[in-house]
Amino acid sequence: MIYLYLFFYALVLFFNASRLGIGSEETKILFESHHWIHYIYRFFYQLFGSNLIAVRLPSTILMLANIYLFFLISKKYLQNEKDALFATVLFSLLPAVLTAGVVISYAPFILFFILIYLLLFFKNEFWALGFAFFLLFLHKSFLILFIAVGFYYLYKKNRNFSYAYFAFATLSYLLYGFDFRGKPQNYFFDTFALFSAIFSPLLFLYFFYVIYRILIKEQKDIVWFISGTSFLIALFLSFRQKVSLEDFAPYAVLGTILMVRLFLQTLRVRLPKYRRNLLIAIVIVVGALLINDIALIFNEYLFAYLPVRKHFLYENYFARALAKSLKSEGIKCIDTKKASLQRELRFYGIKYCKENLLNKQRGNRLTIYFHDINLGEVYVTKSNKNSS
Structure with a gap:
């Protein structure tokens, strides 16, 4: 079933990529960046010219791979394959995920390596540690991963691993730095708007609730630390500066697993006759998400209804x-x-x-x-x- 879904999802991504004109941030990566990711996109541009589908092909392929990797991770978290498929479909419908599959961006690469890291983490923590050292040299945004995992091991009282990941975070900061420029300003509501764009407004409210609930009431696992820490860091930074969608979205979207798990647990502990309100709520939330996605997929037709x-x-x-x-x-x-x-x-x-x-x-x-x-x-x- 997952392969059939990926096939239809690929058609949607190719449709979007072919219709959407190139953007300013995309061309900045394509023509001005000197990051290793730039050379991947540049290769496709030199090979195929200004073909919109071809030049965005790395993003499309990686996002399809990311959806499959997310499905594998979901199977480890949820009761059965149907639950994992539901979580994966919801994940793939997030505006940030849908968009990342059709534009030139660092985000698909960052998300891919985070998912690979998680799969290694579930297999062997030492393998994951070695892979984390490799990630140190790939991109500055893995600083967030190192901090999150460092706090996870601190929570688990494993000091050796905690020190190792905090050391990686320090090295990452020394290698790439982090943008703390500018005078302190309050971008708190901008950050909420940013996360609303990642999830869609109603789903973000549930994400916020799940992160908070697990923080104060439940056992916290590695996925909560990665998704929740990215959100908390973004909130902390928002008191000073605007935060980047590209830096935080790949981490935040992992919270989809937590949302689905909590929802299904809440649903299944209730007798069938008391599930109606929860089912109505999920229909409203997913319905709003689908409306958001339809607007993204067929956005060119909005010109007929909006001031140009x-x-x-x-x-x-x-x-x-x-x-x-x-x-x-x-x-x-x-x-x-x-x-x-x-x-x-x-x-x-x-x-x-x-x-x-x-x-x-x-x-x-x-x-x-x-x-x-x-x-x-x-x-x-x-x-x-x-x-x-």
Whole structure:
């Protein structure tokens, strides 16, 4: 059953990847990053050009692998395979998971290694420790994993392992640092909005309840420490700065296992006639999640119902449509005066030059259309300077 579900899920990811224009953060990884993950995406870009599905293929493949790995871990936590499948489907429908499978991002890689770590942890703690040392050199965000596991072993009164993981956390900080810049500001509500985007609003409320309930009432395991610690660290940092979705989402989504386990335990201890309210609640929560997902999958059709510039992916579609308009005018290079837009146009084959200037006031007017929807107007002026 899991393989059939993965097949249909892959079709959804490919559909999304083919329709969604490239984004600013994606092109930053593709063209400006020097991280090892950059070279993987760069290889696919050089091989297939500006094919949206192909360049995002590493994300799609990894997220499919992540869903299967999550299923394997869920089977260790839940009573039977049906429960594990339910948890896996819910996990795969999280907005953060669905999105990570169709954009160029570090998140699928981080989540993949976290899941591999957990499988090793359940097999042999020494293997997991060795793998954690390997992770130390891969990405800065594994600092959160080291802190979480360090606290887990502290909770279990295993000082040797605790010291080892806290040492990894210290080394990670020394290697990569952590962004504590800026004056202290309160981004507490921004962080709640961020986690609402990861889970969907109603499901996030339940996630918050589960993390809190386990914190004060129940035995805490490795998954709680990884998911809960990431959430608590994010809340702590929110009193000073904005937190990154990419840094915390791969850890937080593991809490899906905890949510499903607690829900099913609560449901099954009740007699059938007293389960009605719980079943209504889960239908409402999952229904809201599905509405959220439908809006993500078919987001381009929201242009018909929203003010154009209010669309949450307006810039992705604008850059793609602009590149098409420029090519139709025979313009192969341009200076946009905006780094993010310049990178997006570069992806579509529009190079940088000083011969043509993009502005909003004078010159040859271009009206940018996407499916007969007017996305705005730009002007292109010729410069006397030569191309560079």
